[in-house]
Amino acid sequence: MLSPEDNELLTRVGPGTPMGELMRRFWIPALLEEEVAMPDGAPVKLRLLGEDLVAFKDTDGRIGILDAYCPHRRVNLYYGRNEECGLRCVYHGWKFDVDGNCTDMPSEPDKTNFAAKVSLTAYPTEIRAGVVWVYMGPKEAMPELPQFEWSYLPADRTAATKRLQECNWAQAVEGGIDSAHISFLHANLGNAGRGNFNLKRDSFALTDRHPKFFLHDTDCGTQIGARRSAEDGRHYWRITQFLMPFYTMIPPVMDGGDNSDGIPFGGHAWVPIDDENTWTWSFGVHPGRAFTPEEAELSGGRSGTWGPIDENYRPLRNRDNDYQISRERQQAESFTGIEGVPNQDAAVQESMGPIVDRSCEWLGASDAAVIAWRAKVIGYAKALRQGQAPAMATNGASYNRRACSVLLDAETDWIEGADWLVHGGPVPEAAE
Amino acid sequence: MTSAAENEKLTRVGPGTPMGGFMRQFWLPAALSSELVADGDPVRLMLLGEKLIAFRDTSGRVGIMDHRCPHRCASLFFGRNEENGIRCVYHGWKFDVDGNCLEMANVPPAQDFKAKVKAKAYLARERNGLIWIYMGDAADAPPPLPPIEAALQPEDEVDFRFVQRGCNWLQALEGDLDTSHLSFLHFGAVAQDKVKQDNDQRHLVENKAPEFLVRETDYGIMAAAHRPADAHSTYWRFAHYIFPIWGLSPNWPIQANVLARGWVPMDDEHTMFMEIIRKNVRSGYTAKDGAKLAGAQVMDVQSANDTGWFGRWRLQDGAGNDYGLDRAVQASESYSGIDGIHLQDQAITEGMGAISDKTWEHLAPSDVMITRTRKRILEAVAAYGKTGEIPTFFMDEDALKNVRGGSFTAPQGTDWLDAYNAQMRIAATAHPAPPNNFLATFLARRL
Numbered sequence: 001m002l003s004p005e006d007n008e009l010l011t012r013v014g015p016g017t018p019m020g021e022l023m024r025r026f027w028i029p030a031l032l033e034e035e036v037a038m039p040d041g042a043p044v045k046l047r048l049l050g051e052d053l054v055a056f057k058d059t060d061g062r063i064g065i066l067d068a069y070c071p072h073r074r075v076n077l078y079y080g081r082n083e084e085c086g087l088r089c090v091y092h093g094w095k096f097d098v099d100g101n102c103t104d105m106p107s108e109p110d111k112t113n114f115a116a117k118v119s120l121t122a123y124p125t126e127i128r129a130g131v132v133w134v135y136m137g138p139k140e141a142m143p144e145l146p147q148f149e150w151s152y153l154p155a156d157r158t159a160a161t162k163r164l165q166e167c168n169w170a171q172a173v174e175g176g177i178d179s180a181h182i183s184f185l186h187a188n189l190g191n192a193g194r195g196n197f198n199l200k201r202d203s204f205a206l207t208d209r210h211p212k213f214f215l216h217d218t219d220c221g222t223q224i225g226a227r228r229s230a231e232d233g234r235h236y237w238r239i240t241q242f243l244m245p246f247y248t249m250i251p252p253v254m255d256g257g258d259n260s261d262g263i264p265f266g267g268h269a270w271v272p273i274d275d276e277n278t279w280t281w282s283f284g285v286h287p288g289r290a291f292t293p294e295e296a297e298l299s300g301g302r303s304g305t306w307g308p309i310d311e312n313y314r315p316l317r318n319r320d321n322d323y324q325i326s327r328e329r330q331q332a333e334s335f336t337g338i339e340g341v342p343n344q345d346a347a348v349q350e351s352m353g354p355i356v357d358r359s360c361e362w363l364g365a366s367d368a369a370v371i372a373w374r375a376k377v378i379g380y381a382k383a384l385r386q387g388q389a390p391a392m393a394t395n396g397a398s399y400n401r402r403a404c405s406v407l408l409d410a411e412t413d414w415i416e417g418a419d420w421l422v423h424g425g426p427v428p429e430a431a432e
Numbered sequence: 433m434t435s436a437a438e439n440e441k442l443t444r445v446g447p448g449t450p451m452g453g454f455m456r457q458f459w460l461p462a463a464l465s466s467e468l469v470a471d472g473d474p475v476r477l478m479l480l481g482e483k484l485i486a487f488r489d490t491s492g493r494v495g496i497m498d499h500r501c502p503h504r505c506a507s508l509f510f511g512r513n514e515e516n517g518i519r520c521v522y523h524g525w526k527f528d529v530d531g532n533c534l535e536m537a538n539v540p541p542a543q544d545f546k547a548k549v550k551a552k553a554y555l556a557r558e559r560n561g562l563i564w565i566y567m568g569d570a571a572d573a574p575p576p577l578p579p580i581e582a583a584l585q586p587e588d589e590v591d592f593r594f595v596q597r598g599c600n601w602l603q604a605l606e607g608d609l610d611t612s613h614l615s616f617l618h619f620g621a622v623a624q625d626k627v628k629q630d631n632d633q634r635h636l637v638e639n640k641a642p643e644f645l646v647r648e649t650d651y652g653i654m655a656a657a658h659r660p661a662d663a664h665s666t667y668w669r670f671a672h673y674i675f676p677i678w679g680l681s682p683n684w685p686i687q688a689n690v691l692a693r694g695w696v697p698m699d700d701e702h703t704m705f706m707e708i709i710r711k712n713v714r715s716g717y718t719a720k721d722g723a724k725l726a727g728a729q730v731m732d733v734q735s736a737n738d739t740g741w742f743g744r745w746r747l748q749d750g751a752g753n754d755y756g757l758d759r760a761v762q763a764s765e766s767y768s769g770i771d772g773i774h775l776q777d778q779a780i781t782e783g784m785g786a787i788s789d790k791t792w793e794h795l796a797p798s799d800v801m802i803t804r805t806r807k808r809i810l811e812a813v814a815a816y817g818k819t820g821e822i823p824t825f826f827m828d829e830d831a832l833k834n835v836r837g838g839s840f841t842a843p844q845g846t847d848w849l850d851a852y853n854a855q856m857r858i859a860a861t862a863h864p865a866p867p868n869n870f871l872a873t874f875l876a877r878r879l
Contacts, residue, residue, distance in 0.1 A: 174504070180538040184524035209524065210540045322509075322739055327473050330512060336521045338510070348522040351507030352500065362502045364536065365543035366523070370504075 002358035011168045013272040014050035018381040024137035025393045033130045045078045050274040059085045064098030067121035129158040144396030149424045150283040159284035159300030164314040168355040169272040175345045176248030179226035179238045180366040183209035187335045204228045204236035213368035219398035224369045225414045246270045249403035276354035282306040287425045317343040400424035434790035443600045443787050445697040446481035454813045455676045457822045462565040478698040478741045490516045495529030498552035527551040561587035578826045582692035582708040593707040594745035600787040601697040607777050608679025612798040615640035620767030635667040644800045651825040655801040661841045669839045673805045686838025688713045701786035755779040
């Protein structure tokens with residue numbers, strides 16, 4: 001339960017809001033490289049943290065992310081002409097390069113140097129493994145790119161896709177760190193070994209449905225252990241990573257645990273479009289080898305594990321069709337009757353309303369991670385307001401982590417016992 | 433004239449509003465019994481601006497509650513209706529029809545706190561094919577269901593009709609109170625010589641400007657429109673407003689007209705019309721040659737219901753196609769060019785805007801029932817705000833025994849209430865009201 005004031009603080013991300021300013025101190029996944037694949041191709045409408053932006057690739061292949069509104073008379077540059085190393089407004093022909101400089105002002109007499117005085121907000125961009133990143137914060141506080149395995153490894157070992165989620169970012173993150181719900185929301189009926197719709201799942205998540213939560217601070221966020229009873233007095237640990245400001249890593253099924261069985265690691269970024277919409281990014285990585293084409297399609301494609309989505313990255317199962325819930329399948333096959341893990345998550349999270357009213361919740365012991373998470377991010381937002389910047393923003397190496405699932409003896413400390421599984425592989429020099 | 437502030441007070445029904453608070457003290461019809469099947473799909477209900485879900489449990493009991501699970505606010509619409517409760521699909525918490533948390537499956541037994549948690553469930557009752565909801569403060573000692581004549585009839589002796597309307601409840605209800613519009617909107621193009629002499633609706637065609645009498649009653653307002661029927665008699669049309677949402681309109685001759693029309697606010701801008709009418713009342717508005725009078729049929733073409741918040745009981749025609757308006761028909765046969773009485777009303781009241789701006793109005797003497805009803809409601813809401821008390825007519829089993837809308841002819845010069853009471857005495861002998869079992873049981877329990 002949160003006070004209405006804290007709920008506002010947690011959820012509002014527009015310019016000038018405490019949480020919005022906190023997020024602006026980090027690099028943010030902005031769009032897929034495929035969306036701006038062509039030099040001089042069509043500009044892309046982009047909305048991030050409540051700001052309307054436009055993205056384009058110029059003639060030289062540089063990516064620009066600019067304030068969407070031409071500084072002249074505020075026309076949306078999405079309608080502009082992407083030509084000869086710049087985006088030209090179609091209203092009066094003013095032209096801007098990827099850095100926001102006005103490079104042409106054909107509507108004014110030649111002898112004025114008005115163009116030199118005019119500029120447009122342009123945000124720095126970087127490309128890593130198919131993803132365009134953007135930094136929307138103050139220039140003097142430039143952060144490091146987070147060293148995720150899915151960012152620094154070669155593109156053929158990584159996968160990235162995104163889908164629209166029609167609710168506030170925070171209630172989406174809360175699903176990502178809430179290990180308790182997998183015993184229910186994603187459960188199949190009468191089939192303990194396999195998860196939902198052919199997704200592999202460790203059986204202990206179904207045999208013990210009330211995990212006990214343990215939390216451990218890391219340099220970049222929080223490591224969350226959900227402990228369940230396993231056989232022979234041992235414990236089954238499902239260990240999730242939360243990484244500031246909006247990343248979560250999904251515990252893989254146990255098997256090898258170290259990717260030796262060929263199951264890729266995955267995670268999410270829950271990037272606010274505005275207060276009521278979120279880009280849910282899904283990342284995958286095979287540290288040891290390239291994805292096969294089938295695996296790549298499943299992990300990153302439009303109709304794979306995270307899909308299916310339409311041409312605008314909106315899930316085909318969405319709130320307009322009640323996520324295609326089938327009451328027959330809910331009776332006979334799965335807990336929800338909704339197909340697809342991400343669609344199940346979206347259904348319950350979006351159903352809370354655009355911004356959930358946290359003053360009317362009843363949180364229990366199984367919500368320990370959610371409660372701690374809220375306190376943590378609110379704490380960082382308040383600290384920044386007092387002038388204390390988040391340290392992990394300039395510590396990209398601290399993001400080289402993994403989630404895991406592991407069986408430990410009852411007397412083994414979970415942090416030590418899982419330590420060999422929670423760190424990413426060596427970072428190639430070229431990526432440093 | 434109704435001021436902007438009064439209009440706000442009359443029309444806003446969400447939680448915390450004066451009118452919303454007042455309405456919540458009464459039982460309101462929520463759905464047809466047939467809409468809920470034991471262990472079947474939960475149904476989304478929008479009522480008084482609150483998003484609710486309704487379900488029927490394994491034992492046949494009806495539950496209506498806030499759609500949000502009290503744990504983390506996930507919608508119980510997606511829930512599993514199983515073994516006498518609805519279970520949230522997010523973490524498996526389960527609630528019975530009274531909102532008790534039966535199971536908290538994701539919490540270790542030692543830390544279980546299900547005894548402390550309740551889903552926000554409202555009282556629900558079923559009577560004669562209708563599901564009623566009580567959203568008020570007195571859940572421990574709720575009032576009885578209202579003893580409205582039509583609602584007391586056995587289920588198989590009445591027809592129900594639910595139709596959603598895309599505007600505020602009050603302007604929708606006011607169509608039932610304003611009996612003056614029938615001569616125009618519905619019968620304006622009917623030629624006098626076309627109507628049969630034994631069809632008493634002919635008076636609407638012959639004289640379109642009646643005079644009105646109004647009085648306040650314990651249950652609301654009653655009014656009568658009168659005009660000469662012939663040299664020796666008067667044609668009367670009686671209508672009633674019953675708190676908080678009911679119109680008893682004089683659609684048929686009073687001896688047959690066992691009819692109640694409820695206008696249940698879904699939110700400020702959507703209303704669920706629900707009509708209960710005794711079977712075979714509708715004799716049909718026929719012309720001399722036996723044909724239906726143009727534009728005057730009851731012929732609602734419903735869309736299939738879907739599961740959305742506004743997915744129940746919609747008409748196919750609507751604002752999107754100008755209600756099927758046909759200008760050629762309007763020029764020749766019917767006053768509005770829109771087919772069907774209900775659709776005509778729908779077009780006019782929705783056309784006023786979602787919440788009509790009543791400061792724009794110029795009310796005439798023929799609108800006296802509307803004026804007086806607004807005043808009666810505003811006073812009752814103000815009194816409720818001050819003292820917390822509402823009109824309690826429903827505590828008297830017989831309070832609405834002689835309350836029926838309808839038309840009749842009486843000798844000229846008869847006092848209007850004498851003429852009405854004489855009609856109700858005939859009605860009581862011809863078709864005695866069925867015993868109000870629920871009320872009797874309720875009163876017995878209280879004693």
